[in-house]
Amino acid sequence: MSDRRHATVMLRHDKVELALHALRPDGEGRPLLHLHGLGEQSPTAVPRHLAPWPGAVWALDFTGHGASSVPAGGGYYCELLMADVDTALAHLGPVTLYGRGLGAYVALLAAGARPELVRGAVLDDGPGLTGGGPEPTTPFVLGAPLPVAGAPDPYALFELSHDVRPPDYAVTYARQAATLSSLDTALAVAAVVRPPWLAAVAAEPGVLTVPLATCTDMFAKVT
Amino acid sequence: MPDVVSFPGARAPDRCRTVDSHGIRIAVHEWGDADAPPLVLAHGGFDFARTFDVFAPLLAEGGWRVVAWDQRGHGDSGYAAMYAWEADVRDALTVVNSVTSGPLPIVGHSKGGAVSLQFAASLPHRVSALVNLDGLPGRRTMPDVPDHERTKLLASELAAWLDFRRRTVTNQRRADTIEGLAERRGAMNPRLSTEWLRYLVTVGARHDPDGWRWKIDPSLRMGGFGPWRPEWAMSRLPGLGAPVLAVLGLQPERMGWGNAAEEVAGMLPAGSHTVSYDDVGHFVHIEQPHRVAALALDFLADHVAEARP
Numbered sequence: 001m002s003d004r005r006h007a008t009v010m011l012r013h014d015k016v017e018l019a020l021h022a023l024r025p026d027g028e029g030r031p032l033l034h035l036h037g038l039g040e041q042s043p044t045a046v047p048r049h050l051a052p053w054p055g056a057v058w059a060l061d062f063t064g065h066g067a068s069s070v071p072a073g074g075g076y077y078c079e080l081l082m083a084d085v086d087t088a089l090a091h092l093g094p095v096t097l098y099g100r101g102l103g104a105y106v107a108l109l110a111a112g113a114r115p116e117l118v119r120g121a122v123l124d125d126g127p128g129l130t131g132g133g134p135e136p137t138t139p140f141v142l143g144a145p146l147p148v149a150g151a152p153d154p155y156a157l158f159e160l161s162h163d164v165r166p167p168d169y170a171v172t173y174a175r176q177a178a179t180l181s182s183l184d185t186a187l188a189v190a191a192v193v194r195p196p197w198l199a200a201v202a203a204e205p206g207v208l209t210v211p212l213a214t215c216t217d218m219f220a221k222v223t
Numbered sequence: 224m225p226d227v228v229s230f231p232g233a234r235a236p237d238r239c240r241t242v243d244s245h246g247i248r249i250a251v252h253e254w255g256d257a258d259a260p261p262l263v264l265a266h267g268g269f270d271f272a273r274t275f276d277v278f279a280p281l282l283a284e285g286g287w288r289v290v291a292w293d294q295r296g297h298g299d300s301g302y303a304a305m306y307a308w309e310a311d312v313r314d315a316l317t318v319v320n321s322v323t324s325g326p327l328p329i330v331g332h333s334k335g336g337a338v339s340l341q342f343a344a345s346l347p348h349r350v351s352a353l354v355n356l357d358g359l360p361g362r363r364t365m366p367d368v369p370d371h372e373r374t375k376l377l378a379s380e381l382a383a384w385l386d387f388r389r390r391t392v393t394n395q396r397r398a399d400t401i402e403g404l405a406e407r408r409g410a411m412n413p414r415l416s417t418e419w420l421r422y423l424v425t426v427g428a429r430h431d432p433d434g435w436r437w438k439i440d441p442s443l444r445m446g447g448f449g450p451w452r453p454e455w456a457m458s459r460l461p462g463l464g465a466p467v468l469a470v471l472g473l474q475p476e477r478m479g480w481g482n483a484a485e486e487v488a489g490m491l492p493a494g495s496h497t498v499s500y501d502d503v504g505h506f507v508h509i510e511q512p513h514r515v516a517a518l519a520l521d522f523l524a525d526h527v528a529e530a531r532p
Contacts, residue, residue, distance in 0.1 A: 014391035014442050015304040063304070072246030073295065074313070075305030079449055083388040090389055113381035136455050139345040141316050145245045155245070159309060169450040176378050 008067060013087040019067035020060050020088050027055035029220065030119055033088060033095040034059035035103030038128025038160050039152045041066030049212055050098060054220050058095070060088045062106075064153030074146075074155030078102070078131070078163055082109040089117045096219045101126025102160060104191060105170075108201060111187060112173025115180035120219035123189045123198065124212060130195040132162030167200030174201045183222055188215035226430055228401070230422035232512070233276040236291075237283075239299075244317035245310075250299035251292045251318055255283025260529035261322045264291035265315065267333025267358070267478075267506075269439060271298030273426035278508040281516035282330075286531035287523075292318045294335075296440035298427065306443060308451075311338050312345065319349060326465075328527055330519060332356040332508060333478065337456055344459040352526045354468045354519045357505050359460070359487055360453035361480030380448060387444050394441040398434030401425065411478055414503075414510050423509075453480075457490055466494035468522040470515060472503040479505035494526060 006022045023034070023046045032053045036042055042059030050057060061068040062081050085106060089095065094117050099107030104123035111121040146154040177186040189202045190212040202209050208218070236252035243249070252272045262282060264275050272291035279289045293300035294311055303310070315338060319327065328351050331339035336358015343350040387394075399407070405420035412420065428435040460467070469487050472479065484499045491497065498518060500507065508515045524530045 012392045014388065015302070071304030073303045073305070073310060074245060075295075075303060075307040075310035077305075077307050077449065079384075080305055083385055086385045086388065113378070113385055115378070139312075139341055139459075141312050141342065141345045142245075143316060143320070148246075159307070164450045166450050166452075172374070172377060176374050176381075179374050180378055 009091065011087050011091055013063070013084055016063045016071055017069045018060065018063065018084055018087055020058060020091065021067075022056070023059055024057040027053070027057070029055040029223070031056040031058055031092055031095045032216070033085070033092065033097050035085065035097060035099040035107055036062070036065065037101030037103055037126030039065070039157050040100070040127060041151065050216065052213070052220075053216055058088070058092060060085065061151075062103075062156075064156040065151050068151070070148060070151050070153045074153070074159055076156045076159040076163075078106055078109060078160070078165075081106045082113060085110040086114060089114055093117070094119050097121040098124065098216070099126075100124050102128030102131070104129060105131065105165060105197065108170060108173050108177075108187065111181070112176035115177055115186065118177070118181070118186075119222060120183060120185070121177070121187055122212065122215040122219065123187065123191055123201070125191045125193050128160055129191065129193055129198070131160065131165040131197070133164070134166050134196045136164050137162065165195070165197040167196045170197035171200050171204060174204045174207060178204065178206045185218065188218065190215050226425060228418075228422045228425045230277070230418055232280070233422055234280040235276065236273075236279070242317055242321045244295070244314040247295045247303050247314065248301035249292050249295065249314055249318060251290060251321065253291075254279040254289040255287055257288060259283075259286055259288040260327070260531065262287040262289055262328045262330065262523070263315075263319060263322065264289060265329060265331035265335030265339050266291065266294065266297070267335050269297070269443065269445060270332070271427045271438065273298065274423060274509055276422070276426060277512040278516055281512060282520065285516070285520040288322075290318065290322050296443050298438055302440040302442070308338060308341065312341050315339070315342050316346065316349075325349075326351040328352040328354065328523055330354040330356065331358050333358045333480075333505065340456060340459060340463070343463050343465055347464040350465045351529070352465050352468070352523060353463070354470070354522060356470050356507050356515065357472045357479060357482070359469060359480065359482050360456040361482045377448070380446070384444070384448070391442040396436040396439070396441045398431060398436045401435055404428055404435050404437065411476070412504070412506055412509060413476075414474075460490040461492055463492045465492070466526045467491050468519065469495065469497045470507050470518065471497065471499040472505050472507040472510070473499050473501050474504035476504040496522065
């Protein structure tokens with residue numbers, strides 16, 4: 001009962017209303033912030049695999065997903081979702097991030113860009129983990145509008161399924177997290193599937209590649 | 224202070240309309256005979272269609288129906304929640320579709336030139352020729368600093384961008400006088416006359432009760448980062464099916480991409496030309512509208528069947 005969704009806070013990021021859900025409003029120590037995969041939304045209860053986390057558990061719906069607003073006209077890119085996360089960080093303060101798929105990539109970006117606020121990020125499997133691969137493919141332009149019927153925004157599904165994720169670009173963020181975070185280990189890769197960006201991140205010194213339970217346990221212990 | 228300022232050769236569009244592009248209202252401006260063969264103009268980032276007020280009438284007099292649009296968030300177009308090149312290319316297609324279903328020439332400046340390249344690479348059947356005005360993505364210049372320093376550099380850039388995103392909820396552009404905005408624009412366009420700059424303010428800014436402010440969405444910010452590499456855009460050049468006229472302004476400027484003529488020439492498809500001006504900066508068509516219009520008209524006459532003699 002206590003681990004069901006309790007309350008939702010609406011936060012503003014530019015013209016978008018973001019839904020931040022309290023899955024477990026209280027707990028010991030730092031909150032965990034859950035980032036869903038492409039086309040998903042925040043879970044309605046603390047997922048079983050995250051239940052051992054001792055602190056509060058929050059979950060953010062990205063722009064165009066879940067209970068967040070679906071803006072007109074598309075234009076999605078992962079750095080903008082990183083700013084979605086930063087909007088949540090402004091509200092929550094320091095957190096540990098847990099990201100699935102697309103959320104794992106965004107968690108990496110946020111860990112590199114806000115090393116003082118992201119106290120560890122766990123990168124896990126999930127939809128949208130690969131993105132568009134390490135380099136652009138043949139360009140395609142959408143002629144007719146996509147039918148939008150609420151979340152998830154089809155423009156998000158379309159655009160974020162081919163955003164380019166070069167390994168060296170991802171590594172830049174991993175190095176920033178490693179260099180600028182005060183933690184000994186700032187990133188942990190739990191994902192079994194390793195697209196090129198994630199393989200490169202996992203190979204960086206100081207990045208832990210261990211099962212999920214070990215990752216969350218480790219980050220729960222750091223202050 | 225009157226809201227309308229005149230400038231020799233500058234002419235408001237003959238027709239203005241809007242199109243809906245995937246839910247965003249896009250303002251379209253046209254000069255010249257509505258039955259003439261169409262040509263599209265794409266402005267650069269942080270610019271607006273009315274910067275073509277001298278250049279476009281010259282092309283119209285050369286026998287073209289000249290169609291320009293304000294990119295989303297710019298000029299008279301609607302603001303969007305998100306801005307990305309892919310969305311700009313979609314908006315370009317919406318505008319082109321509102322004009323013709325056949326191929327047409329596209330003249331693009333700076334980012335508008337780069338967007339046109341992507342458009343032509345994606346939709347070769349819709350482009351008959353490209354005129355690229357200092358809009359070939361140049362090599363990224365990263366200061367020569369040790370790796371650790373570079374990490375800190377990028378980190379501060381990212382933090383500054385995120386801090387800016389946090390402020391977008393309340394941000395607005397600074398209100399100023401026409402002179403004040405002209406002076407700020409002049410910092411980017413050091414060779415423009417004061418009159419020309421003042422004119423540009425009156426068409427690119429709006430007169431609010433507290434002063435003039437640029438119409439552009441305050442959530443747009445210069446500078447950027449991301450995974451994109453200029454060489455990816457350049458690698459699409461040799462395979463283009465349409466001839467390219469590349470015009471380079473070699474005076475170094477903040478907004479310029481710093482392409483060298485020899486670097487560009489080897490990448491252009493058959494039938495292309497490169498022309499560089501030593502004495503002109505990045506905004507070639509704003510600085511030298513007559514020279515650049517004459518060059519573009521000659522190129523189009525030689526390469527596009529629809530061009531009127």
